[in-house]
Amino acid sequence: MRVVRTVEQLREAALFMRGAGQGPVGLVPTMGYLHDGHASLLRRAGEICGTVVMSIFVNPIQFGPNEDYEAYPRDERRDLELAEREGADIVFIPAVEEMYPREIRSKIVVSSLTTRLCGASRPGHFDGVTTVVAKLFNMVQPDYAFFGLKDAQQVAVLRQMVDDLNMNVKIVPCPIVREADGLALSSRNVYLSAEERQQALVLSRSLREAHSAVEEGRVATTDEVRELLKSVISSSPLADIDYAEILTFPQLEPLEGNFPLVEAEGEIIMALAVRFGRTRLIDNLIFTPKEVAALV
Amino acid sequence: MRVVRTVEQLREAALFMRGAGQGPVGLVPTMGYLHDGHASLLRRAGEICGTVVMSIFVNPIQFGPNEDYEAYPRDERRDLELAEREGADIVFIPAVEEMYPREIRSKIVVSSLTTRLCGASRPGHFDGVTTVVAKLFNMVQPDYAFFGLKDAQQVAVLRQMVDDLNMNVKIVPCPIVREADGLALSSRNVYLSAEERQQALVLSRSLREAHSAVEEGRVATTDEVRELLKSVISSSPLADIDYAEILTFPQLEPLEGNFPLVEAEGEIIMALAVRFGRTRLIDNLIFTPKEVAALV
Known part of the structure; x- marks a missing residue:
């Protein structure tokens, strides 16, 4: 080298x-x-x-x-x-x-x-x-x-x-590489206190839960998915949400609030940015709702 | 080909x-x-x-x-x-x-x-x-x-x-290529009427005259050179000046109005844009005042 x-x-x-x-x-x-x-x-x-x-x-x-x-x-x-x-x-x-x-x-x-x-x-x-x-x-x-x-x-x-x-x-x-407990690897993770590190798990957990909820038909629209993401993240008292968005990928165009995700053409991204103290973390999950729909 | x-x-x-x-x-x-x-x-x-x-x-x-x-x-x-x-x-x-x-x-x-x-x-x-x-x-x-x-x-x-x-x-x-009478070649010259074509010669003429005037010490400052350019161009009744500027080249930074050009380090550009009817023509002359000063 x-x-x-x-x-x-x-x-x-x-x-x-x-x-x-x-x-x-x-x-x-x-x-x-x-x-x-x-x-x-x-x-x-x-x-x-x-x-x-x-x-x-x-x-x-x-x-x-x-x-x-x-x-x-x-x-x-x-x-x-x-x-x-x-x-x-x-x-x-x-x-x-x-x-x-x-x-x-x-x-x-x-x-x-x-x-x-x-x-x-x-x-x-x-x-x-x-x-x-x-x-x-x-x-x-x-x-x-x-x-x-x-x-x-x-x-x-x-x-x-x-x-x-x-x-x-x-x-x-x-692909994103994660710790065993789900936290996405980031050079900025080193900034986190032990307590912040623990609470930061809400990022990946909210994404997994929202994805499952869409897969299982428990939530349908953009607004519902966004609310679910926010409610999971807010269960962490240290989390300060910068954004929690659902957009098309890779165009990054917004979807109407009442748009049923399973009708989206192509890929969708659920993207998060959340502050823990002075540390800003991001995470996301990209999936194809049509594939979910085909499985249901 | x-x-x-x-x-x-x-x-x-x-x-x-x-x-x-x-x-x-x-x-x-x-x-x-x-x-x-x-x-x-x-x-x-x-x-x-x-x-x-x-x-x-x-x-x-x-x-x-x-x-x-x-x-x-x-x-x-x-x-x-x-x-x-x-x-x-x-x-x-x-x-x-x-x-x-x-x-x-x-x-x-x-x-x-x-x-x-x-x-x-x-x-x-x-x-x-x-x-x-x-x-x-x-x-x-x-x-x-x-x-x-x-x-x-x-x-x-x-x-x-x-x-x-x-x-x-x-x-x-x-280098700029010119017609025998001094007009800088441009695809846009085809827009000019015969009268505009004739009057457009003030661009190159004003640049030549300003350059000679600096060389011969008849004008010294940025303001004086700009005034000379504008007065020659204005001798053409059809000319509508967009700009007539003296700047450093290639940085294109302005010089103080009372700045004596012979003191400039490096190259200077005299740059013109002038409208004749609906046609906008540009021309310029780049020179090194120090070389002029050394000749005097």
């Missing part, structure tokens, strides 16, 4: 691996403080690609002024151990000045998809994500790029960008 | 030429209705590149709602003759539905540089330019891309985009 810290080294290393004719190049962009979710991305990349590049960069331009950019957890030594163990060939760890040698004036802005969910709560967040991901794509020129579906909106936004701008890369979404 | 009309054909053709090992690939993006200015871009591309790709596409998203998108002149047969004569290897002529198969939601937005000059007069114009150029870059993956300096702000904006987003292409700016 090769660790590179400059764009020039990265280009050289990626070019060399491509020249070695080892098959497609895969990119796994991360903000570090790696966990099993990231490991699953590396493993998936290893299945498809001959060369796996991982980037580790806490990207300042995707954080709002009152967000946790400074506090975001970092542990380079441990990250490099995990990357090596999970088969990364090249790890790119740039300094902020390497990624942004001067004030960046060019942004990639995806409209519509970014107005809801995390886009509404975190203005400018997705512009920062699309811009840094486009930069990484241009540096590495990967054939495939791997992203976790915990950030489902991010996956939808990046796919839109790639399609709209004819980028030469295929976005590969990978 | 190969004429292609779909993105897939274009990718195949460019890939084939690259595989043939003929050296760098050059792209000349145009809106067609080609003239000697475009021909000079093709010739410059032929000097540097083994394969020259020209695109001809009147890009709807860079026109404002009250601009001349519909009326913009088109003549495919003549364009193809010129492209062949000037050595293009591949000409890409897509339909609008090929470039925008669905509503485009992703835009590349360059700030600061786009707030002045044509950016102020044509809101959204440069977002449309950067977005379509990025799409073409992703389709062709050129090593070099050639743009005329008549659109000097466009060159500055595209360079900013390429640098900020780490795009793998070098922007090559090419």
Whole structure:
């Protein structure tokens, strides 16, 4: 495994691996403080690609002024151990000045998809994500790029960008990885107190219960599902709901409150963002109501 | 010369030429209705590149709602003759539905540089330019891309985009090509009546006179140069000035009104946009005042 810290080294290393004719190049962009979710991305990349590049960069331009950019957890030594163990060939760890040698004036802005969910709560967040991901794509020129579906909106936004701008890369979404008790893995879980950690289980539990209730026909409409999600989450006194939404996926378009979910064409996402103290957690479940209906 | 009309054909053709090992690939993006200015871009591309790709596409998203998108002149047969004569290897002529198969939601937005000059007069114009150029870059993956300096702000904006987003292409700016009497070549010149055509000479004349006046020390400050430009242009009764500006190049930052130009570091642009009837013409002159000062 090769660790590179400059764009020039990265280009050289990626070019060399491509020249070695080892098959497609895969990119796994991360903000570090790696966990099993990231490991699953590396493993998936290893299945498809001959060369796996991982980037580790806490990207300042995707954080709002009152967000946790400074506090975001970092542990380079441990990250490099995990990357090596999970088969990364090249790890790119740039300094902020390497990624942004001067004030960046060019942004990639995806409209519509970014107005809801995390886009509404975190203005400018997705512009920062699309811009840094486009930069990484241009540096590495990967054939495939791997992203976790915990950030489902991010996956939808990046796919839109790639399609709209004819980028030469295929976005590969990978399933959410969870703790044994259901909590979705996140680098931000480290912020949680023991009590918050326990109560945070309401996220995954509310999603499972809402999904079962739809499957069993106990709830039918968007409004009913949303109310069920909110009532389960509210059973945790520490939970402060940012959003609990039911939208089409990957278009992220809202459904009428009285719309019967089983009539939806294609996939539906139930998406949550909930604060526990100063920690904001997200989780989601994507499913196809038609399949549920066919089973009933 | 190969004429292609779909993105897939274009990718195949460019890939084939690259595989043939003929050296760098050059792209000349145009809106067609080609003239000697475009021909000079093709010739410059032929000097540097083994394969020259020209695109001809009147890009709807860079026109404002009250601009001349519909009326913009088109003549495919003549364009193809010129492209062949000037050595293009591949000409890409897509339909609008090929470039925008669905509503485009992703835009590349360059700030600061786009707030002045044509950016102020044509809101959204440069977002449309950067977005379509990025799409073409992703389709062709050129090593070099050639743009005329008549659109000097466009060159500055595209360079900013390429640098900020780490795009793998070098922007090559090419000198303005003029008629014998000084009028800068433009596809829009065809809109001009005989009388407008004659009076439009004030653009290049005002730039030449202002440049001489600075060289000879007859005018010194930004305000004086701007006044000189405006007074020469106003000698034409049909001229309606949109802007006449003196800025740094390529940063496009304004200079104080009482700033003595000979003290400027680097290059200065005198940039004009003037309407004649319904036709808006632009022209500019880029020079280095220090060089002028050294001659005095």
